[in-house]
Amino acid sequence: MTPPIATYRLQLQPAFPFAAAEEALPYLAGLGVSHLHLSPVLEAVPGSTHGYDVTDHTTVRRELGGEAGLRRLAAKARESGLGLVLDIVPNHMSASARHNRPLWEVLRAGPSSPYASWFDIDWAAGDGRVLLPVLAGPLGTEADRMTVEGDVLRYGETRFPLREGTAHLPMAELLDAQWYRLGWWRLARTELNYRRFFTISDLIGLRVEDEDVFAATHAKVLELLHDGVVDGLRIDHPDGLADPEAYLRRLNTATGGRWTVVEKILTGDEHLPADWQVAGTTGYDALRHIDGLFTDPSGTSQLHSLYRQFTGVDDDLGGQWEPTVRKAAYRVLTHDLAAETEHLVRLARRICAAGGPELRDHAPWALRLALRELLVRVPVYRPYRVGAASVLPASAAAAAKAAFTVAEESAAVDVVRDLALGLLGDGDGPDSEATPDPDRERFRARFAQTSSALHAKSVEDAAFYRYTPLLSVNEVGGDPARPSVEPAEFHAFCSRLARDWPATGTVLSTHDTKRSAEVRARIAVLSECPDRWAALLDRVAGVPAPDPHLAWVAWQTSVGLGGAAETERIGGALLKAAREAALHTGWTEQDAAYEKALSDFVAAGPGGQQASAVREFAQETEDAARANSLGAALLHLTMPGVPELYQGTEAEYTALVDPDNRRPVPFDPAALADPGDKLGVTLAALRLRRELPEVFGPASSHAPLTARGPRAAHCVAFCRAEQVVTAVTRLSLRLAESGGWTGTELVLPDGVWADVLTPGRRFSGAVELDKLFAQRPVALLRRVAPEEGEGPG
Structure with missing residues (x-):
């Protein structure tokens, strides 16, 4: 099918069922998206506010309005020119026997x-x-x-x-x-x-690798697709499956090749496997590249030094990124995932016991140690069948062996690595091609599944809360070790998407992001003014905190909210952060005294009178935060891929980690008639996408445009299909402090270009950036015929 032009994510729940989504259709159709992306709609645990705890794959959730309600929503949406995309959950379902x-x-x-x-x-x-x-x-x-x-x-x-x-x-x-x-x-x-x-x-x-299980758990979704109720799919957590590649092949065949994206979180320079039969990812890789443009590399280095001085944290407890991740991974394996580790040990023992003499003398403790040392060295979420050896190279095995004091016992590492990579034996064991051993395939799959759980829990749910020099970069798919992205790297990423994954999803905010794009935009400004941040910390230092690390996180969170004295929201986010970090309290070992001190601190500091100091700081840096927000939004809406807007994020939207980011939002069509700053940019970009689908579609090109002059590095610009130009300002606070755009210009492609955001302005040739950005820090231009123009602006 033709990919969506843009999708809009709705968080369905009993308080916002299909009928409420139906009422929002006039607003969403006017906004300019082409499809509504619905959170899971199959039967779930009663009262569930997210729907990922599926209980019945054959039934559309009654609390949302049932199948009749979904079909009615689809029909009404079609009348408004909108389609539906469904979020489906193949990896798991509720463990509540009463409902399952x-x-x-x-x-x-x-x-x-x-x-x-x-x-x-x-x-x-x-x-x-x-x-x-x-x-x-x-x-x-x-x-x-x-x-x-x-x-x-x-x-x-x-x-x-x-x-x-x-x-x-x-x-x-x-x-x-x-x-x-x-x-x-x-x-x-x-x-x-x-x-x-x-x-x-x-x-x-769930074992969806079993054909019967796949058929039973996907029949209703496939029926909705084939009946035209649904147009595309978003696949939740494919890394949890035993064989993601095979699952996606089977799904692609069953759907007839419908547009499908996967919630695959790519790490560092990792690429989506080329043989996956999908349109691409849900877009966390795009989020990292966009956010990185608005993070100052020199300022982050200074922030890190200030952070170490302020918090006094040790290297492996938040002071340095890699040691922090490694220590968190060890804790997760021995604490939270101990049962999963032991399952792998049992499988390995069984395989060794059934194997040749070279396998039989590996003690359980040695296999356990080898597993732990290899799992903590998997640099991505999980290894796949193709390219697995590059994820667990011989160097990783050598490093893992260093944990053994007797060299001969470290041979257990080779056994575990070979099993994890699915390597064949010597021909006379149970892993030979002649006598395949199901246990070996189970081990390979379970090692990969455990790896994905370990990465998520040790990085996103631990290290992100322990290592916190700049909170805006600690986002799903982010890389705090490389917080900044240069324009050349961003353009290379976009060019690769246009070439390899032109219909992939792109996002800035989701139901899983820890901070909305607006909150991150404000916090990112700190990388441009670490000295001002230090002065703010001095100003609010009179409020005692349970520990300096929490104080650092709290004040950055307050900056992200613009200094809003919202005790409940800030307190909820900080409590979750403290429990995830598991340094002073946790989800299963709660320290009541510490949590009371945390609550008292929030009430007296970020949620109390000291919020005024943060508000003053936010006002002083508001222009820079606005530039970050509008720049990220416009890049997201015009770069290669299919942009998704999370509910409410088409306008300014400040939200912290769930459940704060799942609050209901208004859908008032009147707001479209007199849009504010960000909503105006969003409307213009979305409507241009609908008017010129070929410019932003799968066959469209991405051509970087390079500014020239002393401030050229502060402009990111590109041209799509020789018809639309996007230009944004980056690191605007540094730009202002250095004297502005003086002498810097952008050379536009040949022709006359109309300003979409400010009708009546026309440009051609070399444009001075202080003129291009006179009204706002971003520009969206459309090629027009010479007779339509009124000369250069």
């Missing part, structure tokens, strides 16, 4: 259930039973709260099926007779024996 019928049947009938193949359950590890870590305390203290009602076991509001013929047994015997073991929730860390999403035991992994 396939899981209920597995718990009732055990391995013989026809649904047993749906889930990655290691029955042997649990002595033939599934651990369900749902109890508030140890079994001995919770058993008295359990009752039997017919063939159901009740524990509070939770229900579980009883194995046939066991309902009459005394409670202790009854519990032992089930296909599951009810356990204290804290046991999940070390004893869980089913695959889950990251470290969330409430979400159980």
Whole structure:
């Protein structure tokens, strides 16, 4: 199908169902997007505000309006010239047996259930039973709260099926007779024996690599596609699947090649695998390249020195990026993902026991150590079948072996690496082509799946909260070790997208970003004025904080909100940050005294009277923040790819990490008639995309334009298909301090160019940038016929 022109993400929930989305159609159609991107719509846990906890793949969620409501929304959207894109969740579903019928049947009938193949359950590890870590305390203290009602076991509001013929047994015997073991929730860390999403035991992994499971879990979505209700798909977390490449091939065939993007987070210089049958990613790679343009490399270095001095953090606890990531990874593997690590150890032991003599003397502790040392050295989310050896090169194995004191025992590293890469054995073992061993394929897949969970938890959910010199660069897909992006690198990225992935998704804000684009734009200004930031810290130093690291994060967060004294929002974000960092408190080991001190600090500082100091700072740097915001928005809307707007971000939108970023937003068509600064730029760009789809479509080119003069580095500009020119200002505060655009100009391609944002202005040839940017720090130009022009502006 033809790719969308632009998509608009709506966060559906019981408080914002299909009917509410229908009411927003006049506004969204007027905005200029072509498709609504709906968060998951299949049946989910009652009350879920996100929908990623799917309970039934055959039913459209009743709380949203059911299938009739979805089809009505699609029909009304079509009347308004809009299509629908669905977010689907192939990797996992809710682990609530009460609401998940396939899981209920597995718990009732055990391995013989026809649904047993749906889930990655290691029955042997649990002595033939599934651990369900749902109890508030140890079994001995919770058993008295359990009752039997017919063939159901009740524990509070939770229900579980009883194995046939066991309902009459005394409670202790009854519990032992089930296909599951009810356990204290804290046991999940070390004893869980089913695959889950990251470290969330409430979400159980699905085996969509099984053809029957794929068919059962995708039938309704495919029906909606084939009926024309839905036009495209967004695939949640493909890295969690056993075989993403094969899944995407099967999906592409089943959908007939519909436009599909994947939530694949690329790390550093990693590229999307060329053989994936998708249009591209959801766009976090674009976010990093755009944001990096507005981050000053010299200022970030100065900020880092100030940060080290202010916080006094150690290198591996926030002082340096790589050591911080490595230490966090070790903690996640031995703490949060201990059960996943042990599953890999069991698989490796079984493979070694069945292998040749060269495999049989690797002790469990050696295999465990080898696994840990290799997993922490995977530089990307996960290795794939193609190119896996480059992700785990021999140098990584050599570094892993350094953890062993006896060289001979370090041979376990070679075994684990070979298994992780799916390498064949010597021809006489179970991994030879003649006698393939399913355990080896399971190990390769589970190693990759664990790698993706480790990367997400150790980087995004730990290191991003520990290493915080500049919060704006600590975003999904970001690289704090390389916070800045030069224009040449940005243009190379855009040219590669235009060549290889022209219909990929691009984003600036999503339901998963830790800070909205506006918040990041304000914080990024700190990289241009570290001295002013230091002065602000001195001014607010009178408010005692639980620790200096938290104070640093708190005041940057306050800057991102423009100094708004919103105690609840700031406090919620800081509490989440402190728990994710797990340095003083955590999700499972909460320190009440520390969290009370955090709350008191927010109330007295960023949420109290000291907010006025931040507001003054924000006002002084407002022009620079505006330039960052408008520049990022215009680049996003005109660069190669399909831009997605997260709800509310078409205008100025300040939001912190979820649930703050999932608040409802207004959809007032009247706002389009008199748009503000950012909304005006968004409207102009989107309407131009709709009017000139060929200029921004898959066959369009991206041609960098280079300014000339003393301030040339402060301009980023390009031409699309020789018809549209985008030009933005970068590092505008440094530019102003150096005297402005004096003597700097942009040479436009031949012809006459009309200013789309300020009608009536025309340009041609070499344009002085102080004139081009006279009204605003960005410009969007359209080629016009000479007779339409009124001469150069």
